[in-house]
Amino acid sequence: MKAFPRLIFLFCFINSIAIFAQNNYPQNYFRNPLNIPINLAANFGAVRANHFHMGLDIRTNSQENLPVAAAADGYISRIKVERYGFGNAVYVTHPNGYTTVYAHLNTYFDKLDEFVKEKQYKDEKWEQDITFLPNQFPVTKGQLIALSGNTGGSAGPHLHFEVRDTKTEECINPLLFGFNIPDNIAPIISELYWYDRRFSTYEPGANGIAVKKAGSVYTSNVIQVSSPLISFAIKAVDKANQGFNLGIYNAELLMDGKLVYNFKIDRIGYNDTRYINGCIDYTKFVRDKMSLQHLSALPGMKLKNYSSGSDGIINLQDNEIHNIEIILKDVSGNTSRLTTKVQLGNPSSDKILTNNKAVSPNESKTIKTENAEINLSNRAVYDAVNFNMYEKSDAYAVSNTIVLNNPYIPIHDYFTLKIKPNRKLTKEEKDNALIELNYGSDKNILKVKWNGDWAEGQLNRLGTARLLLDDSLPAVSPSWKDGTLVNVNSLRLKGRAKIGDIESFHAELDGKWLRFARLKDDFVYIFDEKCPKGSGLHTLKVTTINTAGNINTQTFVFQR
Numbered sequence: 001m002k003a004f005p006r007l008i009f010l011f012c013f014i015n016s017i018a019i020f021a022q023n024n025y026p027q028n029y030f031r032n033p034l035n036i037p038i039n040l041a042a043n044f045g046a047v048r049a050n051h052f053h054m055g056l057d058i059r060t061n062s063q064e065n066l067p068v069a070a071a072a073d074g075y076i077s078r079i080k081v082e083r084y085g086f087g088n089a090v091y092v093t094h095p096n097g098y099t100t101v102y103a104h105l106n107t108y109f110d111k112l113d114e115f116v117k118e119k120q121y122k123d124e125k126w127e128q129d130i131t132f133l134p135n136q137f138p139v140t141k142g143q144l145i146a147l148s149g150n151t152g153g154s155a156g157p158h159l160h161f162e163v164r165d166t167k168t169e170e171c172i173n174p175l176l177f178g179f180n181i182p183d184n185i186a187p188i189i190s191e192l193y194w195y196d197r198r199f200s201t202y203e204p205g206a207n208g209i210a211v212k213k214a215g216s217v218y219t220s221n222v223i224q225v226s227s228p229l230i231s232f233a234i235k236a237v238d239k240a241n242q243g244f245n246l247g248i249y250n251a252e253l254l255m256d257g258k259l260v261y262n263f264k265i266d267r268i269g270y271n272d273t274r275y276i277n278g279c280i281d282y283t284k285f286v287r288d289k290m291s292l293q294h295l296s297a298l299p300g301m302k303l304k305n306y307s308s309g310s311d312g313i314i315n316l317q318d319n320e321i322h323n324i325e326i327i328l329k330d331v332s333g334n335t336s337r338l339t340t341k342v343q344l345g346n347p348s349s350d351k352i353l354t355n356n357k358a359v360s361p362n363e364s365k366t367i368k369t370e371n372a373e374i375n376l377s378n379r380a381v382y383d384a385v386n387f388n389m390y391e392k393s394d395a396y397a398v399s400n401t402i403v404l405n406n407p408y409i410p411i412h413d414y415f416t417l418k419i420k421p422n423r424k425l426t427k428e429e430k431d432n433a434l435i436e437l438n439y440g441s442d443k444n445i446l447k448v449k450w451n452g453d454w455a456e457g458q459l460n461r462l463g464t465a466r467l468l469l470d471d472s473l474p475a476v477s478p479s480w481k482d483g484t485l486v487n488v489n490s491l492r493l494k495g496r497a498k499i500g501d502i503e504s505f506h507a508e509l510d511g512k513w514l515r516f517a518r519l520k521d522d523f524v525y526i527f528d529e530k531c532p533k534g535s536g537l538h539t540l541k542v543t544t545i546n547t548a549g550n551i552n553t554q555t556f557v558f559q560r
Contacts, residue, residue, distance in 0.1 A: 026096060027178035030071040031141060033102060033161050034058060034148070038181050039242055041158055044173040045265030046247030047280055047291045050410075051273040052265070053247065054171040055101065055162035064106055064157045066148040069141075071100045071161075076137035076145065079108065079116060081128040083518040086160065087152025090145050093134075093166055103160035106149030112137055117515065124506075124513040151519070170269040173249070175331040183240045186334040187248055189218045191235040192326070193281070193292055196227035196348075197313050200384040201298060202409060206233065206281055211338065218338040223324075226348035228316045231296035233281055234338075238330045250329040253295040253312060255342075256322055261295050261312030267305050275303035277410035278382035286440070287408050295326065300361030300382035300412065316344040357387040371420040372402040372465075379412050398422060398433070399455075399467035407439040407463040414458045419467050421455065432469050432548045434500060439463035445500035445547050472498040473552035474544040476505075476523060485559040491516075493523040493542065500547025508541045527560070535560050 032038050042057035060066050070092050077099065078091035086103035093099045107113050120126055139145060150157045163174045192209040195201045209220050232253060237245040252262040278301030281292040296312025326338040359365045364378045369391050391400040398421045417435065433448040435457040448455040455467055476493040480486050495502045505523055507514045509531060516523040531538060540556045
């Protein structure tokens with residue numbers, strides 16, 4: 001009897017090795033990039049707005065400036081410095097064909113940090129994307145390469161870690177490389193949904209099915225459906241012993257014992273990551289903040305290396321009861337099962353009537369109103385959309401508001417929007433014109449390109465759009481009182497723009513360019529040899545340009 005737990009352990013261990021081995025990824029080649037146990041806040045493939053999560057988010061115990069180590073021998077091949085995205089990032093290329101990426105860093109190691117700083121001052125540009133030769137910054141496994149932080153598009157201190165195929169730059173699930181992350185918790189299933197697939201998953205939308213757990217298996221009542229063509233989606237999370245809701249790695253759908261659909265999240269390229277919007281119920285995600293993953297392939301979803309088998313659409317040709325089984329697995333092989341039954345009841349005679357603006361996957365479409373036009377490519381939609389586009393008056397704008405369907409339907413790539421102003425604009429007004437797209441949770445503001453009397457812009461979301469004029473000046477506000485002695489270790493300027501954003505920032509200290517970092521809406525200079533303590537009175541000249549192209553120059557004085 002005492003040997004029984006050992007046999008279970010041995011079985012799980014062998015099963016885990018088998019899962020890794022089938023992918024042929026080197027095991028234990030990469031070390032933990034931190035000197036604390038790996039504790040995940042997000043895994044590879046987790047659902048994000050308009051993209052899959054492309055690596056591991058490793059917790060840093062709510063701290064910054066933890067040492068970040070090279071995961072293996074190699075050389076630093078690239079660094080990035082950017083306001084959003086990765087913030088400060090390091091790329092290390094390894095001799096085995098992989099590249100590791102470390103993001104949201106505070107600083108690089110001293111020699112690299114000095115190189116980047118010199119390049120920034122030479123270019124008079126804070127944002128950088130620098131590539132290196134193999135002999136410039138070689139590193140060994142475990143060598144300090146940076147300090148962790150909270151820069152870029154980060155909501156809290158952590159390390160974002162990726163493994164990429166060096167040749168293709170596709171991101172590979174780091175958990176396939178054998179990192180030591182204990183995990184004996186199977187995915188947790190909370191709800192099941194079915195869709196009428198006679199027209200589209202968007203219309204009439206998801207039908208919820210209550211799920212309960214019975215022992216080690218999830219079940220539901222017999223699902224009575226009113227359409228002979230259906231598909232399913234699952235609401236589920238992986239916990240991985242660590243409390244956070246992680247994404248599902250592998251799912252299979254079977255009917256009457258036959259595989260209908262399966263997906264596995266092993267590798268994704270950044271050029272394809274937006275296809276996540278065709279793998280989830282986008283409407284539920286945006287409107288209800290709920291993550292449902294389709295167990296079918298939408299006709300416009302072209303993500304490689306994701307799904308196999310049939311398209312997941314079930315054709316019920318009789319009124320018999322059919323067995324449904326859904327199997328979810330994490331990378332460690334922990335498995336959950338949901339078993340249920342489905343039966344076609346009286347088929348609904350409701351028919352979705354398509355309008356003359358209906359958009360189908362794999363077909364381009366131009367849709368017009370009296371004063372607006374959009375041109376959708378053949379990659380624009382993942383499933384059929386009854387596109388509702390119309391105009392309504394707007395007293396604040398210099399055009400009608402153009403309603404582009406609604407923000408709960410995803411668009412895969414950029415489309416051209418054309419809007420005609422509601423009056424003749426002067427040249428100065430045209431120079432100050434912006435397109436505002438409101439998609440509910442936020443707005444996109446972009447500079448207009450003019451084609452005769454038509455304003456044009458490139459967008460990749462739906463919502464309401466209009467033309468605005470902005471003759472206001474951007475500005476920054478100092479964190480110190482002008483002319484006073486600054487005793488803190490940095491200068492901080494708060495940026496503001498009436499419409500849009502500050503697109504350009506240039507600071508000079510006593511006539512020479514000064515390196516300010518962009519942290520969200522703030523501009524921060526940390527005192528260094530360019531402005532030492534006790535150096536007296538200084539003049540700081542700041543020039544900003546907003547989205548409309550309006551320029552403002554401000555001068556501040558301080559003592560150091």
